Amino acid sequence: MKKAKEVAERKCPKCGKTENQVNVGKNRSETQRCFCKDCKKYYTINPKTREYPEEVRQQAIKTYYAGVSGRGMGKIFGFSRANVYNWIKNGSKPAK
Numbered sequence: 001m002k003k004a005k006e007v008a009e010r011k012c013p014k015c016g017k018t019e020n021q022v023n024v025g026k027n028r029s030e031t032q033r034c035f036c037k038d039c040k041k042y043y044t045i046n047p048k049t050r051e052y053p054e055e056v057r058q059q060a061i062k063t064y065y066a067g068v069s070g071r072g073m074g075k076i077f078g079f080s081r082a083n084v085y086n087w088i089k090n091g092s093k094p095a096k
């Protein structure tokens with residue numbers, strides 16, 4: 001069985017930083033545990049979460065701001081508006 005590639009992006013769910021994030025082993029379900037050195041927060045990375053390339057995210061965020069409906073987003077990108085909303089909430093911003 002091919003092992004899924006681990007999610008490269010470690011991001012603190014509390015402060016949203018991607019720097020100063022360290023791996024601190026795995027829990028029983030093989031989920032990568034991380035630690036934010038900045039705010040001392042432990043969190044896990046869900047390997048089931050599908051990561052989209054930055055390019056796709058940017059497009060989706062732009063589309064989101066253009067006011068496309070959830071259904072429209074689904075049709076264009078194959079994921080929901082809520083998904084995009086989460087990225088925005090987590091600090092993704094549209095490129096200029």
Ligand SMILES: [Zn+2]
Pocket residue numbers: 012013014015016017036037038039040041
């Ligand atoms: Zn943090």
